[in-house]
Structures are given as C-alpha cells and as structure tokens.
Amino acid sequence: MSVSSRRRIGVGILGCGNVGSALIGLLEEQRSAIAGRTGMDLAVVRVAVRSASRARAVTVADGVLTTDAAAVVNDPEVDVVVELIGGIEPARDLLAAALRLGKPVVTANKELLADHGTELYAAADAAEVDLLFEAAVGGGIPLIRPLRESLAAEPVRRVMGIVNGTTNYILSQMTEHGTSYRDALAEAQSLGFAERDPTADVEGFDAAAKASIIASVAFGARVPAGSVYREGISSVSDVDIAHARRLGYAVKLLTIAEQVGSVEGKPELAVRVHPAMVPVGHPLASVRDSFNAVFVEGDAVGELMLYGRGAGGRPTASAVLGDLVDAAGNLCRGTWTPVGDLGEAVVSPIDNLESEYYITMEVLDRPGVLAAVAGVFGRHAVSIRSMEQEGLGDQARLVFITHQASERGVQATLGDLRDLESVRGVPALLRVVSRG
Secondary structure, three states, X not given: OOHHHOEEEEEEEXXXXXXXXXXXXXXXXXXXXXXXXXXXXXXXXXXXXXXXXOOOOOOOOOOOEEOOHHHHHHOOOOOEEEEOOOOOOOHHHHHHHHHHOOOOXXXXXXXXXXXXXXXXXXXXXXXXXXXXXXXHHHOOOOOHHXXXXXXXXXXXXXXXXXXXXXXXXXXXXXXXXXXXXXXXXXXXXXXXXXXXXXXXXXXXXXXXXXXXXXXXXXHOEOOOHHHOEEOOOOOOOHHHHHHHHHHOXXXXXXXXXEEEEEEOOEEEEEEEEXXXXXXXXXXXXXXXXXXXXXXXXXXXXXXXXXXXXXXXHHHHHHHHHHHHHHHHHHHHHOOOOOOOOOEOOEEOOHHHOEEEEEEEEEEOOOOOHHHHHHHHHHHOOOOEEEEEEEOOHHHEEEEEEEOOEEHHHHHHHHHHHHXXXXXXEEEEEEEXXXXX
16 A cells, blocks of 8 residues: 555554653654655554553543553554563563564564564564664664664674763763762762663663674674673772873773674674773763764774764654654555574674773882782783872872783783782773774
8 A cells, every 4th residue: 555545553552651651742743744754644542551540741542541461462453563661571472472463563672682682583574574673772863774774785893882871971970070980870860860770771781782782783693682791880980080081081881893703604793891991082982971872883884973862751762753654654565674684693702802901900019019010911911001100108009001902811910910919909990992
C-alpha cells in the first residue's frame, strides 16, 4: 500500500515511564506533521503499565491503558510494538512474541540487546520485519542508523566515545569546579542524572552494554557484553583530575571498539570501557555535563563526531519516534532493514592493549628510591616519558606518564612496584589517549 494513502498504524507501547510518557507527548505534538510528511497516521492504541491508577505526565485515552503487556503485543489493532520497560524479562519474551507475529519492534533496551541481541536480530530477519534500537545507545544522538546504513560500506576502524551522561556529568563537575567524586555523585543524583543506586553508571556496566551493541553493529560481528573489558570512575580522585588538567588532559569515561587485526579470517576486536586521559585538543575532551559524543574513524570517510544529549525523556523519546516512523514506513512498503548476519569475532583481551599510561605512586623519599622504581619500569620494557615528584619525606608522590607500552607490561610493573619496601601505594592508573 502506498504511504500516500494515509494508512493508520496502531502503536502499542510497553512501559509509560519517563521515556514512554515523553514519546506519547511527542506523538501527540507531531502526529499531524508526520501524517503530512509520510502519509501515515500513528495512533497509540494500547499502553502497558504496572499500575493503571498511577498519576502520569500525559493524558491517555480511556481504554488504552492495561496492566497486561502480552495483551498489547497480541492486540490485532497493534501494528508496531515499542518496548520501554527495560530489563531482560519479560521484555525478551514480549519482543520475541511480537516478532513471531510479524510486528516490527522498536526498543531502547540496551541490556536486552547486549545480552540477547543476536537471537532477536535473527528472529526479526526471519520474520522480515524491523527491530530498531537507536535509543538504546546514544539517547537522542543518531548513531545506530548511520552505522547500519550510511556507513554500511565503510570499513570502520574505531568507534570511541562518551556514552554515559551520568559519569560525564560527575567528571565535568570534578574538572571544572574541583568537586570531590562523592559530592559530584550526590549532585548528579539530586538532579536526576544518577539513580539512587548508581552502580550501573559509575562502574561502567551501562557503557559496557552500549559498547557491545556498538561493536556488533559497527563491525558486523557478535560481541557479547561479558567480553567487554570494564572499569568505572569510582576510583578516579580529584587529585588525578587536577594532574590531568595541569598536564593538558581531561578525564573521560570512554567506550572504545576497534579492529586491531584478524585471526583465522575472523576480525580481532578490542572492546573496552574505562576512564582515560584525553588531550584537551581532542573533540571528546570538550564534551561537558550530561552530553554524549561518539567519534567514528573510517578508512574512506576519515573522522566523524556525533554529539548531543545522551539521556533524558524527550531526547530519548525523539530517537524512539524516529525509529517508529521508519518501522511504520517499512511496514507500509512491505520491506524492512535487516541487521544482517553477525559473524564471529575474536575479542582481544585487555592485556594485549598498547597505550600510554598515567601512573601515580606514593613513596618514601629516600636515596635510591627513584633508581629502584626506574629499574622496575625498565625490567618490563615500560619507557617513562615524564616524571614529577610532589611532596617530601613520607608524603612524597611520583607522577609518571609513559611512552606507548603494553598493558601486560604495565600491570607487571605495578605488581613489582607494590612489592618494593619504599613504595607505600599505587593509587592511580589511567590510560592516555595519544596526542598523535
């Protein structure tokens, strides 16, 4: 059927929280404009909620709300299913059921896609309907669609970015105002940027799930969330932030997925999440507060950066609505956008990483200590680019930046340094993004 016939598309929404309410509001605001541009009338016909009596930010017509999510999926008036409840179950069963019924699915569920994306992508392709998930990674930033479509023929080398607004807000407060980690986290919680239990954000679990999805789409290979190396920001101190700033760097929680080689015909991918020191001249260093940005490097296209609000009800709902319009349009045309076959990849362990490093250690300021420390670095082939000493006596601190070195060699160095009688502790290790 031609889209010019103004076909009515019934939309079923699973979940009416922050994003779900914003989506319903945006649909009401944009319904006429969407119909005029696409010939489709997107009508919310069923919405699944936990409690039908709870007060909501949007008004929903009588008979639309239900506490039976399966009834939304199975309703013959629902043509497209939008999943915004999060978590693994019952979302996984509900989406699988929708796909079996031939209904396109739009989801913002990063955890589900990171853990079970492969089976859901295959189910969507088998049913020849869309499974779209723009909002699962960058909130309002269009990232997945460019990777799947605009850059489908581009040999992507690396995707590196800031994909968690909570941690970026915390690190921005620490950098710009000298706020401690604890106080910056409390402020993020008071503003609604961080959950009461912030573990998923500050320990990197949220970013690792997104890294899994990014790597799978960018390189066309299966990258389970469990294979993503992960470190959070809870160990980053205001002292590290101050050192980085003085040395010409900003500390950011980075998500990095890159192809580093091939093994027996399979791509070898390095996928990791960790705090890193980014040169102040790099575009990612200037990304502030709760904003996100993703830097894409390709063989032909060179360097691209996508920037915007990575979270929040309306920005995320905007990405969901974009997917919804695409899915409805494809449904009208009898086509879909396949994810494609995801091949096998070899995920390189973090020990194989080559990087520059920032290392601090607390030492006793005595004759021969520096020589002993330098000897440990040399024994593991870790070359020192710069070294500074702060304080004297029992309060001495050494600050090192290394040349390019192997993660394996650096970790071995730290192990031996901790065994030295003159070393009281090694409080910080940060990887450094090269200036080159």
